[in-house]
Amino acid sequence: MNPIARQVTALLFSSPEPVSRADLCEAIGCAEPRLDDAVEELRARFAPQETGIVLREVAGGLTFSSDPEADDAVRRLLAKPRTPPLSQAQAECLSIVGYLQPVSRPEIARIRGVNSDSPVTTLEERGLIEERGRTQFGAILYRTTPLFQKLFGLESLKSLPDIKSFEPSAEDEQQLRDKLLKAGEQRVS
Amino acid sequence: MNPIARQVTALLFSSPEPVSRADLCEAIGCAEPRLDDAVEELRARFAPQETGIVLREVAGGLTFSSDPEADDAVRRLLAKPRTPPLSQAQAECLSIVGYLQPVSRPEIARIRGVNSDSPVTTLEERGLIEERGRTQFGAILYRTTPLFQKLFGLESLKSLPDIKSFEPSAEDEQQLRDKLLKAGEQRVS
Amino acid sequence: MTTVEQPWTLDLEVFEGPFDLLVTLILNEDVDLLEVHLAEIVLAYIERLEARGELDLEAATEFLILIAALLELKSRLMLPSDDEEGLGLEPAEAADELLARLLEYKKFRAASEWMHARFDAERPYSYRAAPLPPELRRVAFDAAEQAYEPARLADAMLGLLRTPPVVDTSHMTRITVSLERRLAVVRDLLASRDSFTFDDAVGADSDRMTQAVTLFALLELYKTGELVWRQRETFGPIEIMVPAES
Numbered sequence: 188m189n190p191i192a193r194q195v196t197a198l199l200f201s202s203p204e205p206v207s208r209a210d211l212c213e214a215i216g217c218a219e220p221r222l223d224d225a226v227e228e229l230r231a232r233f234a235p236q237e238t239g240i241v242l243r244e245v246a247g248g249l250t251f252s253s254d255p256e257a258d259d260a261v262r263r264l265l266a267k268p269r270t271p272p273l274s275q276a277q278a279e280c281l282s283i284v285g286y287l288q289p290v291s292r293p294e295i296a297r298i299r300g301v302n303s304d305s306p307v308t309t310l311e312e313r314g315l316i317e318e319r320g321r322t323q324f325g326a327i328l329y330r331t332t333p334l335f336q337k338l339f340g341l342e343s344l345k346s347l348p349d350i351k352s353f354e355p356s357a358e359d360e361q362q363l364r365d366k367l368l369k370a371g372e373q374r375v376s
Numbered sequence: 377m378n379p380i381a382r383q384v385t386a387l388l389f390s391s392p393e394p395v396s397r398a399d400l401c402e403a404i405g406c407a408e409p410r411l412d413d414a415v416e417e418l419r420a421r422f423a424p425q426e427t428g429i430v431l432r433e434v435a436g437g438l439t440f441s442s443d444p445e446a447d448d449a450v451r452r453l454l455a456k457p458r459t460p461p462l463s464q465a466q467a468e469c470l471s472i473v474g475y476l477q478p479v480s481r482p483e484i485a486r487i488r489g490v491n492s493d494s495p496v497t498t499l500e501e502r503g504l505i506e507e508r509g510r511t512q513f514g515a516i517l518y519r520t521t522p523l524f525q526k527l528f529g530l531e532s533l534k535s536l537p538d539i540k541s542f543e544p545s546a547e548d549e550q551q552l553r554d555k556l557l558k559a560g561e562q563r564v565s
Numbered sequence: 566m567t568t569v570e571q572p573w574t575l576d577l578e579v580f581e582g583p584f585d586l587l588v589t590l591i592l593n594e595d596v597d598l599l600e601v602h603l604a605e606i607v608l609a610y611i612e613r614l615e616a617r618g619e620l621d622l623e624a625a626t627e628f629l630i631l632i633a634a635l636l637e638l639k640s641r642l643m644l645p646s647d648d649e650e651g652l653g654l655e656p657a658e659a660a661d662e663l664l665a666r667l668l669e670y671k672k673f674r675a676a677s678e679w680m681h682a683r684f685d686a687e688r689p690y691s692y693r694a695a696p697l698p699p700e701l702r703r704v705a706f707d708a709a710e711q712a713y714e715p716a717r718l719a720d721a722m723l724g725l726l727r728t729p730p731v732v733d734t735s736h737m738t739r740i741t742v743s744l745e746r747r748l749a750v751v752r753d754l755l756a757s758r759d760s761f762t763f764d765d766a767v768g769a770d771s772d773r774m775t776q777a778v779t780l781f782a783l784l785e786l787y788k789t790g791e792l793v794w795r796q797r798e799t800f801g802p803i804e805i806m807v808p809a810e811s
Binding site for chain 1: 377381382383384385386387389390391395399400402403404405421425426427428429440442443445446449450452453454463464465489490559562563
């Protein structure tokens with residue numbers, strides 16, 4: 188491996204957080220194009236099923252993770268319980284914060300139709316969302332954290348799928364409207 | 377690299393501590409001689425000036441470290457002044473401590489309307505606030521540090537922006553404190 | 566219209582909140598809404614919350630409101646629209662409003678499925694958990710330069726001094742009927758008479774919310790064995806009695 192690629196590897200290995208390309212260039216003292224070449228070399232070297240370590244681009248920077256193929260062994264060694272799955276309530280709240288951020292608790296509750304304090308608190312404890320200011324009425328606003336991007340393998344928030352792709356189709360909408368009206372009419376009888 | 381060598385790499389990468397050969401064998405589920413072969417392969421692969429990561433055999437077992445040839449770059453990256461932007465939660469806690477000091481953790485939580493242990497701990501780690509005695513009930517009291525004044529460019533605590541001009545009813549510190557606690561209670565209810 | 570012989574069963578475990586339930590209920594092709602007994606769903610839903618150890622009156626109330634919205638929609642459709650007085654929304658508007666909320670919810674529900682899938686796919690990647698040594702977590706005093714604006718502290722302080730406006734809840738009196746109060750009323754009646762009717766329990770000029778909450782109170786007491794009830798004919802009076810000693 189060329190010297191810059193080796194330095195990048197050492198930096199990514201040492202840093203607890205993903206490192207941006209700009210910070211890598213600054214620490215190494217090299218120009219961006221040379222860094223890009225080095226990153227390409229790393230990408231091949233630390234590809235899945237190559238060395239046990241894989242290069243990932245998440246949360247606005249580069250970082251290493253262990254290869255998923257070694258997941259079982261890693262868990263046995265670290266006696267690590269599997270990260271608890273997201274509950275449905277947490278996943279819904281996380282989607283709302285992810286797409287509407289910054290967004291307040293009352294707004295989350297309004298969209299879900301249920302009080303959402305408990306899943307919001309849990310997401311905050313899990314480090315997936317954090318406070319970001321307050322509304323004019325003093326309610327805390329939330330946004331997602333860099334850890335969210337890291338755990339969801341997102342390079343940035345722009346890597347989230349377009350929210351439009353989740354919108355019910357015009358057909359679905361029409362069907363829902365028809366059924367809703369029909370439900371209302373049926374109940375008249 | 378062979379599959380066992382890849383697994384060993386993933387394990388050493390993931391573990392914050394050195395790992396003994398016995399623990400590696402157990403986690404991977406392989407016999408010691410096969411592990412020894414894999415370690416030999418790693419020793420060549422992760423030799424100094426090869427990849428930026430080096431394999432080391434220390435008292436507790438095997439571990440990775442960054443290649444000393446990259447020490448200067450690592451230091452430049454990690455020793456960058458630790459003044460990341462303040463989160464909203466941190467800014468609120470810091471302003472409460474700044475204006476009301478000394479102030480206890482439970483009081484900070486009451487004013488903000490949410491548990492504030494995490495931002496308070498981060499502010500303490502970053503050297504912006506420090507402990508200053510305890511209340512009669514044993515809660516730790518906090519005050520700002522000289523580093524806080526330096527990072528905010530304040531000559532003294534008297535140079536904090538004047539709150540009275542925005543909130544005329546907060547004549548003195550006691551009134552400000554009462555108003556804040558009352559606002560905090562209203563937000564929670 | 567087909568008759569559904571087999572009562573339709575609803576696996577309530579899979580629902581998150583009333584919108585989720587409603588969307589499913591309304592869109593389920595196999596379900597003839599005429600055959601779905603809303604009261605049973607209410608009961609099953611509340612029981613589920615209770616079984617989970619989270620009988621949160623707030624959540625239960627939200628659910629009742631949603632069911633009430635559906636019933637209200639029905640009742641408004643019964644009325645010629647020009648007869649409506651003092652009602653905030655026209656029936657079509659009421660339907661549109663409910664529809665808009667259901668659609669919005671459905672969108673985030675779909676996004677949450679993506680979140681689940683992504684989270685699971687990413688779980689096998691482990692990142693190194695080696696935190697920075699403490700001495701690198703703060704800037705050295707001598708090297709420190711101004712990095713923050715004091716105005717940030719004043720802004721934060723002013724944010725903390727703001728309070729929410731007092732919310733006008735006069736239009737919400739319908740949902741301030743307390744379950745505890747209705748339970749007490751029913752228990753008093755049980756203590757003083759052998760039997761009484763639902764109309765006795767709600768009072769002569771009760772509103773719909775009082776009726777709904779009283780029904781909920783009766784369901785609770787039925788479940789705990791404090792009362793039994795019967796209705797001899799459809800739409801006839803509901804009689805409530807102290808259970809016979811066994």
